Amino acid sequence: MSTIAHAEKPLAIDRSAAGLRAYATSLIPTLKARAKETARLGRLPAETIADLEAGGLLSMTTPRKYGGEPVSVRTFLEVVAELGRADASVAWVTALTNVSTWSAATFLGEQGAAEVFGDGPKARVVGVLSPRKAVVKKVEGGYLIEEGLWGFNSGVYHANWDLLGIPIVDAAGNVIDQGVALIPTSQVKILDDWNVIGISGSGSSSVSVSNVFVPESRVSSVSRAIGGDYPSRHLAQEPLYSVACMPMLAIILVFPALGLGVGALEAFLEGLPRRGIQYTWYTKQAEAPVTHLMVGEASAKIEAARAILEKHADAMDACARAGQYMEFRDRARVRRDVGFAEKLIWEAVDMLATASGGSLAAVGNPFNRLWQDARIASLHGIVCPATNFETYGRILCGMEPGTPFI
Numbered sequence: 001m002s003t004i005a006h007a008e009k010p011l012a013i014d015r016s017a018a019g020l021r022a023y024a025t026s027l028i029p030t031l032k033a034r035a036k037e038t039a040r041l042g043r044l045p046a047e048t049i050a051d052l053e054a055g056g057l058l059s060m061t062t063p064r065k066y067g068g069e070p071v072s073v074r075t076f077l078e079v080v081a082e083l084g085r086a087d088a089s090v091a092w093v094t095a096l097t098n099v100s101t102w103s104a105a106t107f108l109g110e111q112g113a114a115e116v117f118g119d120g121p122k123a124r125v126v127g128v129l130s131p132r133k134a135v136v137k138k139v140e141g142g143y144l145i146e147e148g149l150w151g152f153n154s155g156v157y158h159a160n161w162d163l164l165g166i167p168i169v170d171a172a173g174n175v176i177d178q179g180v181a182l183i184p185t186s187q188v189k190i191l192d193d194w195n196v197i198g199i200s201g202s203g204s205s206s207v208s209v210s211n212v213f214v215p216e217s218r219v220s221s222v223s224r225a226i227g228g229d230y231p232s233r234h235l236a237q238e239p240l241y242s243v244a245c246m247p248m249l250a251i252i253l254v255f256p257a258l259g260l261g262v263g264a265l266e267a268f269l270e271g272l273p274r275r276g277i278q279y280t281w282y283t284k285q286a287e288a289p290v291t292h293l294m295v296g297e298a299s300a301k302i303e304a305a306r307a308i309l310e311k312h313a314d315a316m317d318a319c320a321r322a323g324q325y326m327e328f329r330d331r332a333r334v335r336r337d338v339g340f341a342e343k344l345i346w347e348a349v350d351m352l353a354t355a356s357g358g359s360l361a362a363v364g365n366p367f368n369r370l371w372q373d374a375r376i377a378s379l380h381g382i383v384c385p386a387t388n389f390e391t392y393g394r395i396l397c398g399m400e401p402g403t404p405f406i
Contacts, residue, residue, distance in 0.1 A: 084259020198376030
């Protein structure tokens with residue numbers, strides 16, 4: 001258990017956009033100090049969860065009807081990026097918990113939402129859309145998941161609900177749609193198999209279920225959601241729950257990486273005065289033109305990624321406020337640019353790591369963790385640049401996109 005003190009918390013929580021950003025910034029020193037322990041645990045320490053909860057950072061997408069104060073996509077970006085400056089694992093869990101909570105609120109009708117967000121502990125939802133295995137049977141009143149396995153269930157150690165992808169079948173067992181089921185984590189087995197070199201504190205373990213009944217009220221169609229047909233009509237007055245589905249699910253995956261990129265640049269510049277360049281006349285790396293070039297280019301890549309993400313976050317918010325579902329081509333463009341922003345961030349961090357020289361090989365070098373976290377963050381299937389570029393290119397060339405996830 002950590003002996004590091006909690007961050008100071010205000011007596012009254014400021015839930016404004018500026019207040020949430022300021023609170024996230026206030027946690028940075030504490031989260032940095034806990035980073036090694038977080039990586040060792042393979043999940044966020046209880047103290048970190050308490051700090052995030054105290055500032056409302058794990059409930060930024062909880063509907064107002066159920067006691068939350070939902071934020072804009074832009075504020076979501078800014079808060080998670082601030083956490084990413086300190087520890088990508090903390091930012092990752094915050095992003096995935098909030099987007100899964102958003103999904104639960106958006107994908108369910110009023111009855112299902114009441115079951116998840118109503119009486120009882122505050123809902124903290126995580127999830128995985130694509131199952132590795134899911135054997136489902138249609139039964140009276142709902143569905144029986146006879147057996148199922150899902151990987152990379154980020155934040156599951158700290159959740160009380162799990163949103164898991166399943167095939168929706170008819171009474172004869174024919175698959176008629178792809179959906180999600182909301183299951184209490186008390187009915188989910190965590191397999192404790194998260195043992196990785198990057199973002200290791202996210203606790204993204206695999207999970208399984210066996211013979212779990214899920215009522216109709218807590219099962220929803222992903223296909224309908226992707227097209228903007230949300231069952232959450234009782235939340236129609238809240239713009240956040242009208243944001244386009246795949247743009248939301250995709251863009252939030254780059255929020256932690258953006259903060260990580262900013263943190264990597266800060267860490268590089270902080271250590272710069274102490275370094276020379278071996279086998280040259282430069283006793284101070286900060287005086288070398290090659291350093292200036294690399295820092296200039298890396299900073300440009302990070303700021304370009306931020307501009308791209310902010311532009312799309314603002315567009316998503318604007319469409320939702322206007323009650324318009326984002327057009328198909330615009331949704332595809334978000335997915336393309338999510339890949340491009342991730343590519344820019346990874347290139348920037350890798351460039352700074354290269355400029356760090358042979359010392360990067362040391363296990364104790366803090367930049368080592370940043371580099372590994374950045375690499376792992378860039379490998380998620382939804383942010384893969386090559387896939388996203390190909391998908392958008394197919395659309396521009398008049399072909400089908402090759403994926404329903406747009």
